[in-house]
Amino acid sequence: MIGESILHYKILEKLGEGGMGVVYKAEDTKLRRVVSLKFLAPQSGSNEEERARFLQEARAVASLDHPNVCAIYEVGDANGQPYLAMAYIEGETLAQKIGLGPLPASRVVDFAAQIADGLAEAHEVGIIHRDIKSANVMVTPKGQAKIMDFGVAEFVGSDVRAGEVVGTASYMSPEQATGETVDVRTDIWSFGVVVYEMLCGRLPFQGDYEAAVLYSILNEKPPEIENVDVPPALLDIIRKCLQKDPDKRFRNGAELAAALRAQRSPKATAPVEAAARPKSHKLAVSVVAIAAVLVVITGLAFWRSGGDTGAGGVTAKRPSIVVLPLNNLSGTEDDDYFADGMTDELITSLAKIKGLRVISRTSAMRVKEANRTVPEIAEQLGVDYVLEGSVLRADGRVRINAQLIDTAQDRSVWAENYDHDFQDILSLQNDAARTIAGEIRVQLSPEEQVRLGASPKISPQAYENYLRARFFMNRRSREGVVRAKELFQEVINAEPDSGMGYAGLADAHVLTAVQGYAPPQQVWPEAKAAAERAVELDANLADAHASLGLIRSFYEWDWKNAAQEFDRAIELNPGYVTARQRRATYLSRLGRHDEAIEEIQRAREIDPLSLSVSHSAGVIYSMAREHNMAVEQFKNNLELAGDYYRTYMALGRCQLETRDFAAGLASLNRASELSGHNPFVVATLAFGYGRSGDQDEARKLLKQLEEQSTSRYVSPVSLAMVQIGLGETDAAFALLDKALKERSGFLSWLKVEPAFDPLRDDPRFVVLLDAVGFGD
Numbered sequence: 001m002i003g004e005s006i007l008h009y010k011i012l013e014k015l016g017e018g019g020m021g022v023v024y025k026a027e028d029t030k031l032r033r034v035v036s037l038k039f040l041a042p043q044s045g046s047n048e049e050e051r052a053r054f055l056q057e058a059r060a061v062a063s064l065d066h067p068n069v070c071a072i073y074e075v076g077d078a079n080g081q082p083y084l085a086m087a088y089i090e091g092e093t094l095a096q097k098i099g100l101g102p103l104p105a106s107r108v109v110d111f112a113a114q115i116a117d118g119l120a121e122a123h124e125v126g127i128i129h130r131d132i133k134s135a136n137v138m139v140t141p142k143g144q145a146k147i148m149d150f151g152v153a154e155f156v157g158s159d160v161r162a163g164e165v166v167g168t169a170s171y172m173s174p175e176q177a178t179g180e181t182v183d184v185r186t187d188i189w190s191f192g193v194v195v196y197e198m199l200c201g202r203l204p205f206q207g208d209y210e211a212a213v214l215y216s217i218l219n220e221k222p223p224e225i226e227n228v229d230v231p232p233a234l235l236d237i238i239r240k241c242l243q244k245d246p247d248k249r250f251r252n253g254a255e256l257a258a259a260l261r262a263q264r265s266p267k268a269t270a271p272v273e274a275a276a277r278p279k280s281h282k283l284a285v286s287v288v289a290i291a292a293v294l295v296v297i298t299g300l301a302f303w304r305s306g307g308d309t310g311a312g313g314v315t316a317k318r319p320s321i322v323v324l325p326l327n328n329l330s331g332t333e334d335d336d337y338f339a340d341g342m343t344d345e346l347i348t349s350l351a352k353i354k355g356l357r358v359i360s361r362t363s364a365m366r367v368k369e370a371n372r373t374v375p376e377i378a379e380q381l382g383v384d385y386v387l388e389g390s391v392l393r394a395d396g397r398v399r400i401n402a403q404l405i406d407t408a409q410d411r412s413v414w415a416e417n418y419d420h421d422f423q424d425i426l427s428l429q430n431d432a433a434r435t436i437a438g439e440i441r442v443q444l445s446p447e448e449q450v451r452l453g454a455s456p457k458i459s460p461q462a463y464e465n466y467l468r469a470r471f472f473m474n475r476r477s478r479e480g481v482v483r484a485k486e487l488f489q490e491v492i493n494a495e496p497d498s499g500m501g502y503a504g505l506a507d508a509h510v511l512t513a514v515q516g517y518a519p520p521q522q523v524w525p526e527a528k529a530a531a532e533r534a535v536e537l538d539a540n541l542a543d544a545h546a547s548l549g550l551i552r553s554f555y556e557w558d559w560k561n562a563a564q565e566f567d568r569a570i571e572l573n574p575g576y577v578t579a580r581q582r583r584a585t586y587l588s589r590l591g592r593h594d595e596a597i598e599e600i601q602r603a604r605e606i607d608p609l610s611l612s613v614s615h616s617a618g619v620i621y622s623m624a625r626e627h628n629m630a631v632e633q634f635k636n637n638l639e640l641a642g643d644y645y646r647t648y649m650a651l652g653r654c655q656l657e658t659r660d661f662a663a664g665l666a667s668l669n670r671a672s673e674l675s676g677h678n679p680f681v682v683a684t685l686a687f688g689y690g691r692s693g694d695q696d697e698a699r700k701l702l703k704q705l706e707e708q709s710t711s712r713y714v715s716p717v718s719l720a721m722v723q724i725g726l727g728e729t730d731a732a733f734a735l736l737d738k739a740l741k742e743r744s745g746f747l748s749w750l751k752v753e754p755a756f757d758p759l760r761d762d763p764r765f766v767v768l769l770d771a772v773g774f775g776d
Contacts, residue, residue, distance in 0.1 A: 500534075593620070
């Protein structure tokens with residue numbers, strides 16, 4: 001049919017085909033517009049039931065007039081073949097976007113709100129879609145979501161036959177799957193499945209065949225969403241949508257849309273009430289509250305230091321700037337990784353300027369997601385300037401449009417377009433950084449001028465893979481890190497003489513080791529090899545030096561060379577918050593507590609909204625025996641971020657040190673539950689029971705850990721902690737000797753970790769300290 005004309009429609013190309021129909025892209029020669037032309041499948045054309053359903057879709061969509069629903073222009077019959085003429089939507093389906101991996105939480109909230117608004121309109125006029133799924137939502141290049149395919153829609157109160165099962169299995173509500181009469185709440189369930197899929201990159205109910213999927217829908221709970229960046233209120237909305245009892249879901253699209261609007265509102269301070277929510281869960285706090293609390297904490301910490309953070313630090317007198325995430329104008333969300341990468345690289349280029357305080361990516365993302373005004377951003381982050389803009393990639397070229405806003409006056413003081421060939425993209429970022437520094441009147445040192453003038457040469461494809469890898473690694477999930485490693489290796493294969501790929505691979509290996517995704521003896525040597533190769537190829541890569549600093553201190557216990565690597569990383573990039581955070585914990589492990597607190601304060605000034613940095617601050621206070629301050633810090637983190645097992649575990653350990661055993665054991669039990677009974681968390685809980693005098697419970701958990709160790713790796717340090725709690729000194733030292741042979745990274749905390757205090761007077765402990773490099 002391509003090239004043929006049917007009535008006043010010229011067929012241009014075939015867009016897709018399903019069980020009920022075929023869709024073509026066509027030109028409406030009368031109105032001179034492009035449309036989507038849907039024909040009833042030839043085999044269905046003579047079936048009166050199918051023809052009636054086809055017309056049902058036309059009536060359903062024609063009754064809707066909403067920007068988030070695909071518009072219908074005409075219904076007709078061409079030579080006995082029914083057709084629908086609909087708006088042609090450029091873009092791609094949500095399913096295609098999700099195929100590249102989970103979407104950022106901010107983008108998920110945006111799409112969810114638009115879909116909910118479209119459903120609210122449909123439900124208002126009495127339409128039940130019955131097949132809401134990611135493949136039936138199109139997204140335009142401008143990010144507008146549109147609900148498609150009302151082919152199995154019904155009107156509320158219509159005669160839906162009992163036992164009729166229509167829709168797509170993985171998205172069906174329980175009542176839909178069993179053939180019961182459905183109402184608009186079946187769309188609410190399917191909506192919940194789509195939002196879960198966007199966040200996780202997978203469906204909540206799965207199986208090898210349709211019957212297994214339906215069994216899961218009817219009988220199982222979906223796996224918990226572990227992404228710590230997802231707002232707690234959004235998690236509550238998903239839980240409520242996926243209640244198996246329809247009476248416990250939102251009543252319709254309008255109620256759902258209202259809940260999402262409340263979640264997006266900067267003034268929202270409490271999550272949606274979900275029927276399945278544990279009573280002990282605290283109310284979530286909005287991004288605005290996160291900003292307020294952390295900025296106060298940061299300000300107090302800076303005040304305590306007297307306003308002068310010392311040599312090499314960042315002072316309040318320096319001009320400060322936040323680079324908001326660049327908007328993607330490239331026409332497809334597939335290029336979101338590219339816009340994110342351009343933002344990160346611009347932040348990195350600016351952060352190399354010692355005379356400029358540059359807010360880190362995490363905090364920039366949080367204020368962007370909160371849709372704050374420029375004055376609000378200035379108040380939250382304490383910045384003098386906001387840089388915002390967009391990035392467009394087309395025909396082998398990249399254009400960045402940027403404007404610099406003076407926050408005191410809330411007006412643009414400079415704007416510029418940078419248009420470069422993609423081959424020269426790295427010099428574009430450095431050009432922009434130099435220009436911005438000039439506008440802010442920051443004097444560049446000769447070394448900084450050289451650094452910003454030098455750009456590593458890398459092929460376009462290799463650089464794209466590099467940006468994709470960073471994009472996946474920023475998700476901090478096991479799957480994301482695995483994919484990042486694959487892409488960094490592709491960069492290395494294409495550019496073996498460039499240090500960028502090796503530096504990225506070292507970062508990915510370090511994250512794997514620190515998160516416990518693989519055995520340390522396997523991962524740390526791989527991280528070391530990649531980081532050393534990166535520095536060998538390019539000695540000016542700050543991230544490679546920061547990785548080496550962690551490797552030297554955490555794995556090799558080479559404290560002197562670790563210090564040199566951290567210092568070099570900060571010299572190359574004073575605004576690299578990861579280097580400062582790692583240096584702070586390095587100083588803490590050495591017992592240099594005042595210096596550690598000063599360094600973590602510098603990291604906070606760069607990234608005031610980072611929960612990771614805030615967690616490190618709590619750990620540092622704990623190691624300095626400032627347990628009450630640490631307890632308050634971790635409690636604040638729980639208020640800000642909701643349930644996170646590492647925070648509960650750290651809080652519980654501090655509460656044990658203040659001899660608040662009841663609270664400590666409660667926190668550690670919660671941590672164990674949230675972690676899925678991670679062996680290290682269980683060991684810490686057993687240690688707590690031993691410290692509190694409940695040896696029976698401690699030995700019960702120890703026996704479980706010993707049984708687990710026959711089938712999976714359980715760190716000997718974990719088992720040693722339990723023995724310390726029980727007062728079994730000889731057994732504890734035997735296990736610590738085993739950990740020493742394994743080069744357990746936890747032993748790098750030996751000098752300061754409070755859990756080891758009962759062993760410090762034993763001569764064997766001095767031998768251990770010497771072995772880990774802490775001898776005088």
